[in-house]
Amino acid sequence: MEKNKNNTLMIIAFSFVPFLMVLGNSMLIPEFPQIKSALDISQFKVGLFITVFSVSAGLAIPILGYLSDQFGRIIVIVPSILMYGAGGFVCGLAALLMDSPLKVILVGRVIQGIGAAGTAPIVMALIGDIFQSEKRSEVLGIIESANGIGKVSSPVLGAAIGLISWIALFFFYAILAIPIAAGVYFLGKEGEVKKGKGFKKYLQNIKKIFREKGASLIMTIISGMIVLFILFGLLAFFSDILEIKYEIKGFIKGLVIAIPILFMSITSFSTGVFLKKKNKYFKLAIITGLILVSLALIGLNFFKILYIYVAIFAVLGIGTGLVLPAVNTLVTSSAKTEERGIITSLYGSARFLGVAIGPPAFSSLESFSQNLMYLGGGGITILGLIIAIFLIKEKGMTPDANN
DSSP, X not given: OHHHXXXXXXXXXXXXXXXXXXXXXXXXXXXXXXXHHHXXXXXXXXXXXXXXXXXXXXXXXHXXXXXXXXXXXXXXXXXXXXXXXXXXXXXXXXXXXXXXXXXXXXXXXXHHHHHHHTSHHHHHHHHHHHOOHHHHHHHHHHHHHHHHHHHXXXXXXXXXXXXXXXXXXXXXXXXXXXXXXXXXXXXXOOOOOOOSOOHHHHHHHHHHHHHHHHHHHHHHHHXXXXXXXXXXXXXXXXXXXXXXXXXXXHHHHHHHHHHHHHXXXXXXXXXXXXXXXXXXXXXXXXXXXXXXHHHHHHHHHHOOSHHHHXXXXXXXXXXXXXXXXXXXXXXXXXXXXXXXXXXXXXHHHHHHHHHHHHHHXXXXXXXXXXXXXXXXXXXXXXXXXXXXXXXXXXXXXXXXXXX
């Protein structure tokens, strides 16, 4: 009984880590128009708030993943959370005290990104270390659901805090980081990581994983990257058109943006529970999700009435919610404990890369035409779907494969 209670508290503590991480981008999106106006900058420059955060995280993740394999997960996660908060504090101070704060804010966003690199991807590895077999799918589904809840609540939080000032958003990161770091430190526990392995042997083991499962593992990772690329590319666009075309602003806009992400969060949790019970159908979940995302992109191109548009966007959220828990489980289960950190970190890098390039890519496509934006995104998803059908193999990548 006591063990179950401790595990529950630990899972709750771990769930707050991806929740915090996703706020790093999603909470700012509803306030982009206000930030653009306050700093007198272009859409491209405000998009850098997401890009520099995500690129710095993507570059740092493999390094922190390696360190977590060598020295332990929690010793990497806790300082990373505090660094994430410190980056937010730097951004807030710059915006509050400087006349031209853009460059310092971007530096603060880089610091936040490096901190974010040591959070959710390492937590995924830690869950893979602690939980075995079908329980792993359930807990990873909970973690992805927490990520989704962060995405759901972040537009609402961003809009609500933005009523005070857009500057307050950055201080919120700093304040929230402290109790979450404390929760992981006091409630978390390490799995059985064999620390201090030789780098040559470690590299040989990584090469072996990619030699045996390379095509399947890479395509699984790319599937997760694609759906996040689509989601964040469209969210940035959605935030703008809600104000410009539909004249929906402030807190109400945050609620509208949250609707499709709520569907993603519910689907993520349900998918995790289902995969736990079946311990199969991971590939089917990915393929079904990619089909729904493709259909949603095509539908968004043709239906402009707001409630229909939001309903189709919700279908895109459902598709994303099918893909991510399945990808999380396959990636986490593809490696043994000793190399799990670097594998989940490479996946984390791909996720951040998808988030980083989504907004500028969709903005660039939209500058030519909205048709190109929607159908181009749909074409990328369909291409990923076709390749996934032929390349993704569950063998050797399910929770029973590597414990």
